[in-house]
Amino acid sequence: MAAHPKETPSATGPQRPVSLWRNRDYLLLWLGQAVSSLGTSCTQFAFPLLIVELTHSIAAAGLAYSLGQLPYVLLSLPAGALVDRWPRKRVMLLCTFCLMVCVAGIPLALFLTSGPLRLLLLYALAFSLGAISLFDELVQLAARAWMVPKGQIPTAIAQNELIVGSCGLVGPALGSWLFSITRLLPFVTDALSSLILLCSLLCIRSPMQDERRTQRHHLLVEVREGLSWLWSQKVVRSILLISSYVNLAITASVLLVLAIVQQQHIPPVLYGLIVAVGGVGNLLGSLLCPLLQRRIRFGRALGYALLVFVVLWPLYGFITMPLLLGAVFAGIALCDSIRAVFMDSYRFAVVPDALQGRINSVYRLILFSVLTIGSSALGLSLERLGILPTVGIIWSGLLLITGFLFLDRHMQQATFPQN
Template sequence: MDTKVTPQQPVSLWRNRDYLLLWFGNAVSSLGTSCTQFAFPLLIVGLTHSIAAAGLAYSLGQLPYVLLSLPAGSLVDRWPRKRVMLLSTFCLMMCVASIPLVLFLTSGPLRLLLLYAIAFGVGATSLFYELAGFAALTWIVPKSQLPTAIAQNEVIVGSSALVGPALGSLLFSISRLLPFVTDALSSLILLSSLLSIRSPMQDERRTERHHLLLEVREGLTWLWGHEIVRSIFLISSYVNLAITAGVLLVLAIVQQQHIPSVLYGLIGACGGVGNLLGAALCPLLLRRIRMDLTLRCALIVFVVLFPLYGFITTPLLLGALYAAIALSDSIRAIFMDSYRFAVVPDALQGRVNSIYRLLLFSVLTIGSSALGLSLEHLGILPTVGIVWSGLLLITGFLFLSRHMRQATFPQA
């Protein structure tokens, strides 16, 4: 007589030891990184009295994502992920810990040049860690639990956005070195968590090696043949540009309406609240609503709410608008990222995700400059109209694409 075999249910994420170690380490490190991201521009401005110098430091931190994403993805797929994450975390800790040394031991142009080099180094090591870390997550967590895991990572992002600036401001007011010391200590905690993880974080790798360009091409070929993931990359890149546009629009409105900086900080915190609510709603939505319907509803919210940036001028309504759009974007991002991580083969995770990062940061680098010029020369309302037109096109594409309408989240 045949015996019916019942599939074993995956263990709860809160009982998954390796996942908890990774999640906890990332949570602590993310808070420390948020302190550095807040304090580093203040440090540059304090040393140079130039916002342009701070802007250059920010650009240098983003530059590795444009220059190094494709080779970094191939190397991450070649090398042991755990080793990449450990080495990246150690290098990140050394970069941040070297900031106090640079301030004590150097002065003048050399000091600024070294701080710029540190900004680039932090960006490069963060790129390698992110590519290896996301790929490792898809191995540690079963595919059916990926949306929950991505949502819990979004909780880290939202919490850091809420707490990080306030903590960084407090630490910087005590000592301008304290935020960087705190970040270095948080990297040390992440390093300890990674060392405690038992799993290899990846399938057994092939032994043969091809030319780096051929391996990059392999990732590009896979992506070109998968229309849904390709569409997700394009949609996500533009929606992230729209989110950046929202940040710049709020800043322009604050300056135009002479809204106090304290209220501006509270408006920004509303975005963190929206992210947290979106992360909390995602597991519930996944069980009850189809993926394609959820994505369409999220983009409809963007299309309906985004034009309000052109008309709202009061802090309370701006905060509510910022939170609502952040909530919608959080749900959209979690669903799209979960699908992407679930369908990409384990051996190609680094390469495919590196293509996404290259596309995303290229769009943000060029688009942010264009948005700034538009706000300066055209004003708020025309800029809103330009971004909104793109949102209409993206939403129309999502409704008309047969592949996107049929997209379902893989469960195994």
Template sequence: MNPKVIPQQPVSLWRNRDYLLLWLGQTVSSLGTSCTQFAFPLLIMGLTHSIAAAGLAYSLEQLPYVLLSLPAGALVDRWPRKRVMLLSTFCLMVCVASIPLALLLTSGALQLLLLYAIAFALGAISLFYGLAELAALTWVVPKSQLPTAVAQNEVIVGSCSLIGPALGSLLFSITRLLPFVTDALSSLILLGSLLSIRSPMQDELRTERHHLLLEVREGLTWLWSQKVIRSIFLISSYVNLTITASALIVLDIVQQQHIPSVLYGLIVAAGGVGNLLGAALCPPLRRRIRFGLALGCALIVFVVLWPLYGFITTPLLLGAVFAGIALADSFRAVFMDSYRYAVVPDALQGRVSGLYRLILFSVLTLGSSALGMSLEHLGVLPTVGILWSGLILITVLLFLSRHMRQATFPQE
């Protein structure tokens, strides 16, 4: 009789050298990026005294996600991921370092045009890096540990939302160039971290290649055949729109009620605390709750908390609701992203992630404009009601959908 074969347990993430290098490098780089994201609009406003000019810079940074997500996803699946990440990190470092140079060497309209070009370049390069990094994560981490890894990435997001604005504000107050110098140095640390990783971060590259449009179509065809992933993309896009709306609604309430800016900062910080708590809850709960049920519970929290925005005006309650919604969103994001990374074939990771970003940023681009108009012309309560109706609809559809209710996290 053959002896029973006991499968070997994967090594702990804290002993996974390549994962730690990737995670720690990304942590430092994300903190530097948050400094630039905070300081860049302030820089544009200081130069132009125009909020519209600052808004244009933000839009230019987001525009590549709408224009380039599909081809970028296909190219990331063609190219060596590690090389894409290294080259992208180097280019990001050069772009951020060029911001002080643009301020020192140019002036007037030329200076503003250069800063706008840098904003677009930062968005385009970040798109390529993000697609390659997410695909690489599924290679260096076993499927059974993906929820923990994604939760730890969410911890980075929550921590940066707490620390980044304060650090960026401090550095900008010392000198307006310092946040960008700090970001460039953080990219240098990430570059060294990536160079130390031994893993190739992917299967062997395909020798047979087709036209780029055919490869994009291959990703679309695969996505169309996956009912759960399709539903995840649609739900995630709408929920991310409500998160954007949450920040705009709180800002509108703060202005209407003349709440001090210090208290507004604490309300926003409460969202970061909610993100951290949601990420911490995910790994233990993932082993106890079915994927579809966990997602449904997160949406129920949205449905219960969301209408409170239409009635509360005190900073304490606003902070509590903002933190609760951020917690539910972090919980939802970790479960959804973990499932997507585990299900998508390695050869399609870039294309499917590109499709997801195209859908997400298209919804955010159009939806954010509609949200601003609704808040300005209809007010807070009608806007809250409209978005609440959508949350109720997607929650009901999730529980009515058999394939979503029965979805389980895939095993190794």
């Protein structure tokens, strides 16, 4: 079996974990992903603007977004099984290269085509980017979980959340500025960021996975193997379901803030500040997670985070002042960041390395299915019922899952594996 880079041998005693800041391969992956994530956020911001500019249609931009999300619903389960079969480093290199080619294809599509053919090609690129991103995310998650000791996984997840939160703050502003210079510049920037990640991956020495078995079964058998393991793990199964509902609540939070802003005629500048404050809340939550993980048991910390959710959520039904609205939005974002880091850390720590792709694919299948259906239902509820009834509906679900978490013995006793 290949040597594992997570720990260094000691001449006189047991192996000791290497600090994340001294883990060369982890840092190469983390820094490369940080640059690439910033480029991706530019594309995510600029691509809908490009579609609207070409078509003068919000519906066309919405279709492009849906096509980018569709692979997560259609391909998650087989993608997870394939990621567990294939060499992770090769898959990451191939995905990064393909993402770079697809993003670079957006400017080429504008230069080489026109009319309906141009739009069809952009739609095809949107679907392709979604499909490749699915494989890329699954293999990156599994590789990161392998590179660090189980006791350091919460810190690694928190550091990744810092990247996501920072890109969420900086990416739209950078993408907007680049788009104002020329509409092709955000995509060129993203392609260059993928090139940097590609170079970073080439410098990584480890295989990013344990030695795999040579015998393989039918793809459906391997998918069923992952589902069977998940069904046997009560805590992980509960985490997946709770996480899916809370992510839907976060989507509802964004839509509720937008609805309140429109109803109260709050200026767009203040709306932007409210969203930015939410990003700050995410960053603070990520910074707090390693400290909390050392002091509070997993189940209790998760319960406390959801309890704050339950306390803050009803305020959306009554708040009209921008300052208070921003404070509630930031508080919910902070608790959600803590919740996400704790849940993801536990899941990565307990899932066997050979099943990481399949379990993460089930998570994405459930999450995106819930978001696809739930987002439409939320919009319909806000339009037909109004803000207060929608707040009550979501709050009822939060009460149920929080009560379940505090009453369930397995969730309360769950702790992070340390090795």
